[in-house]
Amino acid sequence: MNSFEQIKSHYGFTNGDIRNLEQLRPVMEKYASEFVAEFYQFVKNLSEHDKYLKDDTIIRRHQDALRVWFLRLFKGDYDRRYFDELERVGMAHVKINLPAHYVNAAMHFVKGFIHTTIHKEFKDLEECVYFERSADKILDINLDIFTSSYIEEEKKFFLSQRLESYLIQFANRFTYGLNLTLVGGLVMMGLGVMWLFTYDLMHLLDGNIEQGLLRTLGSLLMLWVVIELMETEVKHLKGGKFKVKVFISVALVAVIRKILVTSLKTDAVEAQLSLVAAVAVLGVVYWLIAKVEG
Numbered sequence: 001m002n003s004f005e006q007i008k009s010h011y012g013f014t015n016g017d018i019r020n021l022e023q024l025r026p027v028m029e030k031y032a033s034e035f036v037a038e039f040y041q042f043v044k045n046l047s048e049h050d051k052y053l054k055d056d057t058i059i060r061r062h063q064d065a066l067r068v069w070f071l072r073l074f075k076g077d078y079d080r081r082y083f084d085e086l087e088r089v090g091m092a093h094v095k096i097n098l099p100a101h102y103v104n105a106a107m108h109f110v111k112g113f114i115h116t117t118i119h120k121e122f123k124d125l126e127e128c129v130y131f132e133r134s135a136d137k138i139l140d141i142n143l144d145i146f147t148s149s150y151i152e153e154e155k156k157f158f159l160s161q162r163l164e165s166y167l168i169q170f171a172n173r174f175t176y177g178l179n180l181t182l183v184g185g186l187v188m189m190g191l192g193v194m195w196l197f198t199y200d201l202m203h204l205l206d207g208n209i210e211q212g213l214l215r216t217l218g219s220l221l222m223l224w225v226v227i228e229l230m231e232t233e234v235k236h237l238k239g240g241k242f243k244v245k246v247f248i249s250v251a252l253v254a255v256i257r258k259i260l261v262t263s264l265k266t267d268a269v270e271a272q273l274s275l276v277a278a279v280a281v282l283g284v285v286y287w288l289i290a291k292v293e294g
């Protein structure tokens with residue numbers, strides 16, 4: 001990590017900026033409460049803000065800390081201690097898993113608030129631009145340090161960062177390979193079901209119409225399921241969500257096919273009843289899962 005002096009010089013932060021910020025201090029002190037109130041109006045529009053600002057105690061603590069942070073922007077001493085304080089704020093957000101995007105968006109709001117306040121209080125446009133530039137620099141430095149906390153957190157590793165990233169890359173490729181094997185298996189299954197479909201059709205030609213029709217219907221159902229499985233797998237490979245309901249439909253079709261086959265035997269009434277019960281249960285489960293998955 002760069003030293004604070006280095007960061008300041010990268011942003012072209014000069015003694016002129018320090019003077020400008022010090023000059024803004026009495027103005028910003030007047031607006032500190034308004035700042036906290038408006039910041040919270042803004043935060044309330046962020047979805048899931050209440051996941052982080054869970055209760056009144058946390059909110060009150062955050063509001064107090066925010067006020068101190070805001071006034072500290074205009075204090076004039078931007079030394080090692082200030083740098084450490086900012087790192088602590090960054091880590092506080094990382095610890096609660098606050099998305100970095102929220103901090104970026106909030107900082108954008110702060111920038112807007114400070115600009116508006118400067119324009120309210122100073123009439124000379126050139127002077128406003130001068131103040132705004134210094135305010136932008138210190139806010140960008142703040143955001144830089146806040147963002148670094150997220151990057152530092154991401155850099156954590158167990159043994160060796162390189163080894164671990166290779167391992168993760170390998171695991172990713174291996175999973176992709178397994179998925180491709182699955183697609184290959186499904187293609188073979190599709191071919192198998194097509195063979196079964198042809199075989200069942202033969203029964204029709206044999207003159208055994210009833211058996212032929214029921215068996216053909218069963219194999220068509222299986223073909224439909226293989227198509228569904230293939231579609232789901234291909235969508236999954238393209239980055240789509242995996243649908244659990246497809247697995248239930250496989251079981252459902254397998255049982256329905258069994259019913260069709262056993263219906264040919266008049267003495268298998270008990271077996272038929274248990275299969276019908278299984279279809280009913282699977283049907284309800286399928287309906288529930290389909291409702292959730294959409």
Ligand code: HEM
Pocket residue numbers: 043046049052053054058061062065066069088089092093096098102103106107110
């Ligand atoms: C410009 C943006 C922000 C600034 C300057 C800021 C400032 C701070 C400060 C100074 C602290 C206290 C750190 C410490 O313990 O030393 C803090 C903590 C915290 N911040 Fe922020 N914050 C910002 C954005 C947000 C946003 C957008 C959220 C939530 C939606 C948030 C939620 C929190 C929470 C939950 C804590 C911990 C509070 C506690 O338990 O004490 N912050 N923040």
